[in-house]
Amino acid sequence: MKFAGLIWSNLKRRRLRTALTVLSVLIAFLLFGFLGAIKQALVGGVDLTDANRLIVRHRVSIIQTLPVSYMNRITRIPGVVSVTPFTWFNGIYQDPKNFFGSFPVDPAGLLDMFPEFSLPAEQRKAWAETRTGAVIGRGLADRFGWKIGDRIPLNSPIWPKAGSSETWEFDVVGIYDAGKKGADTSGFYFRYDYFDEARQRGKGSIGWYTVRIDSPANSATVAKAIDAEFLNSPAETKSESEGAFAQGFAQQFGDIAAIVLAILAAVFFTILLVAGNTMAQSVRERTNELGVLKAIGFSNERVLAVILAESFLIAALGGGLGLGLAVMLVAAFAPSLATYLPGFFLPPGQLAIGAVLIVVLGFVAGILPALTAMRLRIAEALRRSA
Amino acid sequence: MSNNHEVLVDVQGVDRVFRRGSEEIHVLQKLDLQVRQGEFLALMGPSGSGKSTLLNLIGGLDRPSNGSVAIGGERIDGLNDRQLAAWRARHIGLVFQFYNLLPVLNAQRNVELPLLLTSLSATQRREHAAAALDIVGLKDRNTSFPTQLSGGEQQRVGIARAIVTDPTILLCDEPTGDLDQKSGDEILSLLQALNREQGKTIIMVTHDPHASHRASRTVYLNKGRLLAENPE
Structure with missing residues (x-):
């Protein structure tokens, strides 16, 4: 927890970029939730x-x-x-x-x-x-x-x-x-x-x-x-x-599950690139600062953890807000869609999959930049700024 | 670590070789150096003479190709990355030419950074950082961000960050190199005070003869070899 302030401050470094990335993730998870509810309405009858x-x-x-x-x-x-x-x-x-x-x-x-x-x-x-x-x-x-x-x-x-x-x-x-x-x-x-x-x-x-x-x-x-x-x-x-x-x-x-999966796979792949690019840029532009952290005693593993935590935080913020918004919108739309989609709701299983996706997105988007940061040689990182 | 006037830094027969393609560059060659507890040592020499490389070896930021580096009797050249990081956090305070403060943190939080690696509570960390800022004369600028501080003030924050953990040695890489004469003098006076009043062992790389005069001893490097040193 004591590193939370450092992690949060790093995300605030480029507020617009962070906000846009979080928004992209939010949209992806909103879509995930909404399509999940549609799929539930169309094929959920099978479970019942x-x-x-x-x-x-x-x-x-x-x-x-x-x-x-x-x-x-x-x-x-x-x-x-x-x-x-x-x-x-x-x-x-x-x-x-x-x-x-x-x-x-x-x-x-x-x-x-x-x-x-x-x-x-x-x-x-x-x-x-x-x-x-x-x-x-x-x-x-x-x-x-x-x-x-x-x-x-x-x-x-x-x-x-x-x-x-x-x-x-x-x-x-x-x-x-x-x-x-x-x-x-x-x-x-x-x-x-x-x-x-x-x-x-x-x-x-x-x-x-x-x-x-x-x-x-x-x-x-x-x-x-x-x-x-x-x-x-x-x-x-x-x-x-x-x-x-x-x-x-x-x-x-049509094969609703396959269609939904195909749409979501395309969306999440794009979001992965967006979030991964944000993290990679973030690491690249503060090579010197990462060198300083290592010089004052941060271990390679701790630097890796800090970068991964930033990635997780972006995914959790966007994903959490997206899923929350999806729950609210699905609840709001359910009555008006009751005629054509009587089983339109977001099942808890879909939310659980969403939570797992948040963790996966955070990890996959952050791991390469985090490994790059971990492998930085201190003397080189410090020299790059000077 | 050791008593005053005992050898604190013991560099023996150190080589540092870098490879650029098939070419080998010998930055340090068979270098020996001892620094006593409580000394203020200036390392001088032309660009590329190996001053910063030597400082990095003493600070555990790099490892020698050959030879040994012992600090307070403890060999650090054989420590692995994780051990070395923990050792640096305990024993080394670093002051950089370009201050290297984190722009997203205010002065107080910059100074607190090394304390995140200790078991101190948040309150204790705040108190220690405030005390360090007080020592460098910036107690009232604790909420200022680096961009709101002058170069001299940023370097003072850098020094506060370096001393906040009460390290065994302060390593300063051209600490006045980016400052005007007046600010540079103030920084040198501060380092001198830390050396004289608090007994801090300081090793300072500098190009500036004026700065080296503030040190208790100066050694000269050229092409990776120690040339001579002036007596105290």
Whole structure:
């Protein structure tokens, strides 16, 4: 600690240069944090999947529907514990930009299949008793200011309502919370029986099934058995683990992780050059002073440590401020991005990687100039100034 | 380290050879020199005669190619870099021609620099530095940065930094070389006072005969050899 004043004073020697370098590092870590949150939103769903769950969809694509009659046949397959259907409703509230995930479901089946959804008992009961009842996520309720008792009109370009009006009307009977950080609470779930009866077309069909199996070890066997059950039927199936399904869904945007990694690698390489150049210049322009420090008794190792500490300090200042700013900005943007990126947050793991990167940046940027300073011969260093 | 009038610096048969490509440059050749405790020795000679090289060898800033350098009976030519650095911190105070103060530190912090290598507390370091600045007459300029000080004042701060650890020897490399006559005289008087009143052993490299007259003994070097010396 007693060398802190010396280290800090050296950084203040060229205030503008130090400030610009710190700013460059700050921008890099801000980008790191922000891209990390975007990546989390796009591929983070994979981490929230349950290894005990399979997704069974039409073999051609998820747009094709499956018969509701498959449910009983899937239930009878060995290894299957429970089955519940889902359908993509594509509900729109008032304006096309007010878009969110909406699904007709079997209420009991949904809540049994997703124990991470937390819904009070009286709201579960109300859902069972209300044919037009809908249960919505906390995030969605906050977004539109909806509360229990509200009647919500929705239009669906895929599933228009039969009768004089194509608009569906739902009564909010429950608001669920999610147990896991980053879990999607922007969902809108309503009863399949009401939906199936009131829709204009496609009666008796669903989008896909979520299947709970007895053990993740049986995942491949059960998936194969399900697909075999419907082989050569008009609607053949494709079964896969929920994780694989989520990953496949996320990869529709491209390999997000690889894209983010490529961007960050380019940014950090540039920042490494900037910070390394700053340190190299800093050492070069005070060769004489380093000679003086050695002459009065600073050992080679101590000189190395002082230079490395300066490099670490630049990295820690810029990196710390950048990550801090990223946390604040991600928190500030999360509500407005909730529609398209419901899992948009900065996971602690990303911050931990950021902390490691700060140390690595400080070391790599500083080590060569520090070694140069360490190897300086005193007499030569003193002569250079004179 | 040793008692007054005992040999403090003992240089025996020292060669210092530098290599420039395939060429060997013999800067010091078979040089012997003894300096007693409490002496104020002036080293004179033309440029390139090896004065500064000899000073560097005595101060442990460099090692001889041959021969031995002993300070207070301790051979320093065989110490490794880390041992030598620790030895310098304990025993050597250096005063440079161009002061070599750190421009980012004020006078007080410049003087405190060598004390960072000791186990003194921050308060003790401040007190020691203030005392050293008081000795050189700059107690009231402790918060001034080098650029705010005259050449003479900067050299006084340099001397304060050199004496703050109470070193065994003060090594001064042309301490008045960058100063006007008046400031130079003041610095020489200060060094003389440190020698006479505090018994500091001082070895001073100088080109200036006027400066050498302030020393108790002067030795002359030419082409790496000791020529002659004037008696006290």
